[in-house]
Amino acid sequence: MAMQERALRTRKSLIHAAAAVFAEEGYVPSSLGTISKRAGVSNGALHFHFENKRALAQAVEDEAADAVRGLVRRADRTGASALQALVDTTCGLVDSLLDDIVVRAGFQLSAERALGPEARLLRTWHEWVEQALLGAEAEGQLAPGVSPDDTAAAIVAVTVGLEVLAGVDPQWLAERRIAGFWELLLPGIATEQVLASALPEAHEGRRSEAEEA
Amino acid sequence: MAMQERALRTRKSLIHAAAAVFAEEGYVPSSLGTISKRAGVSNGALHFHFENKRALAQAVEDEAADAVRGLVRRADRTGASALQALVDTTCGLVDSLLDDIVVRAGFQLSAERALGPEARLLRTWHEWVEQALLGAEAEGQLAPGVSPDDTAAAIVAVTVGLEVLAGVDPQWLAERRIAGFWELLLPGIATEQVLASALPEAHEGRRSEAEEA
Structure with missing residues (x-):
């Protein structure tokens, strides 16, 4: 033992x-x-x-995927709305990219297609973001005409971009960066009702400023 | 000769x-x-x-930077608003990333910090996006409370992310991806007046759908 x-x-x-x-x-x-x-x-x-370097890289990507699944489960367990779970999970992912070298390297390996063209971790992340947005649509939280597909693409591109840019300057993974992104994105995707509720924390700042105006 | x-x-x-x-x-x-x-x-x-591989990489990054400056100049020459020039230039950049291997490799070299920690091309792009947004703010096109800094970061992160993801699937650099991003972003950053005008082409689709609703 x-x-x-x-x-x-x-x-x-x-x-x-x-x-x-x-x-x-x-x-x-x-x-x-x-x-x-x-x-x-x-x-x-x-x-x-x-057995070899590839097996090690596979283990890194697998452990990173486990960490992402852990973030998703944690957000689901709070019983929050699909949109809130999405906001929380992207913020959690950015935190993990900053603090957890295995998650960071897993995303890099996937983006470099070190383990082949399928880039599994990126696909897992993309699929989950898409599912969350379809959930938000089903719950009536997306504004009419908003495409879950376009929105998922934007969120995946931003998270991947922040990880790459953090190689130049770790400040790109600071919480205010991803929170700032949500502040900009939410008015374009969420219904008035969702924006008026206290739900998406990242939107709070903008909303109160708009109310003052 | x-x-x-x-x-x-x-x-x-x-x-x-x-x-x-x-x-x-x-x-x-x-x-x-x-x-x-x-x-x-x-x-x-x-x-x-x-002289060596580094000098070649420097030449690639320099030529990519020239191409980006060309896109910026072309957008400026149309006499469009700062926000329109920004939309046009990001769409032009995504096109170049798809079609021009030198621009593509230049961004990759910069993101990998192959030529040192300063990652000049990424900084040049970031600085220009920031300038364009400060211009849009000065022209009164940004909604009250919108941070040019947060907005620039989101735009740079998305463009870098799309380039990286295109390594997995070139569809990430399809025009509809960056147009879709602008459709989502513009309602969160532009004034009602700008959104109501015909200016940001990428917004057209959303706006007419909303009008129908």
């Missing part, structure tokens, strides 16, 4: 080290030697857990 | 070949041999024009 626990811990530290090295050096040029050194384990231990 | 012309043509084809190889293989793993072969010139000819 203690051995199993140690094996799990080694596996976890290898995934973490791989994520850090992929994020810093890029997937293609990074070496297994750098990763095992960073994890503080031998090359033999690395090969016990992962 | 004929020799100078030939030299210019060789230089241009090297920049084009480098952009294609960087975009396909990534900057770090790509080799000068692959680039000269693709351009159909000898290694000697490559070294006559460019």
